[in-house]
Amino acid sequence: MLKEEINKAFEVLKQGGLILYPTDTVWGIGCDATNAEAVAKVYALKNREDSKSLIILLDTDNKLQSYVSEIPDVAYDLIEYSEKPLTIIYSGAKNLASNLINADGSIGIRIVKHNFCEQLIQRFRKPIVSTSANISGEVTPANFGEIRQEIIDGVDYVVDLEQMSSEKKQASTIMKLEPDGKFAFIRK
Template sequence: MLRDEINKAFEILKSGGVILYPTDTIWGLGCDATNPDAVEKLLNIKNRPAEKSLIVLLDVDSKLQSYVAEIPDVAYDLIEYAEHPLTIIFSGAKNLAHNVINADGSVGIRIVKHDFCTPLIQRFRKPIVSTSANLSGNASPKFFDDIDPEIIDAVDYVVDFEQENRSIKKPSTIMKLSASGQFEFIRK
């Protein structure tokens, strides 16, 4: 049952663990975005260099101000009117684990609309990391069955929801947004 899966994932996140979970885009690895030890554990599972940035998920845009110093008004319009999952890179990240924040002080944040992620983040009351469930350098898995067994064995919990889903999902659009409201697409 969905509520049970949310509760199990919540307990793992709370204890500093790493989950393998479905998102509004592709299957992801996640942890508490405010816990540097949990982020380090996730990076080790992925075999990912620390200088590559991570995406953070929030459930509502009203929480952005807790994690970004200055939010251009246009950000709220972009989030509201985006037809597909949209990750916005904001400068001036704050209140996040140091190893989530990019070297230039920015962070990519996506307001997620998903049956599992949204209630999980609401329950957890903190942002969670979302990075593709693959070993660094390998292709992102299209479906749960494509996930490397090494990843599955390394995480603290594998969410039992949407594992049979065969609808094609793709990574989010990524847009860099400056404090002045200027933006550029990083990934469409």
Template sequence: MLKDEVNKALKVVQDGGIILYPTDTIWGVGCDATNTEAVKKIYALKQREESKSMIILLDIDNKLQSYISEVPDIAYDLIEYAENPLTLVMPGAKNISPALIAADGSIGVRISSHPFCQQLIQRLRKPLVSTSANISGKPSPEYFGKIDPEIIDGVDYVVDIDQYSTEIKKPSTIMRLSPGGAFEFIRR
């Protein structure tokens, strides 16, 4: 079942579509992080200002240097020792859609531990966009049953995994990292 869902989602994402999918945190809306048209579809669906950037997911931390110009050494320690899902906002974003990169050149990156995300990213060979499955300004859904029908109807594919789970999930912790290794919490 997992393999089938990865295959279906992969085809949609490769064709420039957007998907609604489970992550190691809350449900996300995503697409190929290198496809600007697909990224713009997500902004439109969420009714979100393009100045509010979204994050990308990777399956393993050794891919960070492919998308961040200068990865501070501390990033690997923070990822390894984080007890909860951790998004690191780092400057020097590269090799992704310009529509994802913040005005200061940064991008938020999370290494996902969810088997679906890991397999999809491995097969796609590119990062996956991830943003909470809600209309901008409304609360993030804690589980699938709380996702706004407008979001469900607005994506090209809804991944059929974990839809019946009512486990309350929270968004990731977010930290901003500078190339020198200084960091600050944006969301705990």
């Protein structure tokens, strides 16, 4: 079942499509983080201004240097010791779709700790976009049952895992981390 869902999601990502998938936090709308056309589809589906950047998921912190110019050493400790899912905004984003990178050159990245996501990213060999499965400005759905039909209909594939779970999940903590190690919490 898991392998089958990874294969289906992989094919959709490879073709520039959108997936709706479970993560270590809330359900996410995802696409290839290096494909600007796919990223544009996410903004359109969410009715979100493309000046508000999206975050990406990686399966391991070893891949950070492929997408960020300077990684402060403290980032690795923060990732390792964080009790709950943590998205870190880094300066100097690179090798990503240009419409994904914030105007100041930063990108939010979460090292995901979720079996499906980790295996999908390993198979895809690229980061994937993860943004809450809602229309911009609306409340973030805490589980699959709260996702609007408009979002479900707007993606190319809905991953058939964890849909029946009624567990209320929360979005990740977001922290901006400067190259000199200074940081600030954006969302706790």
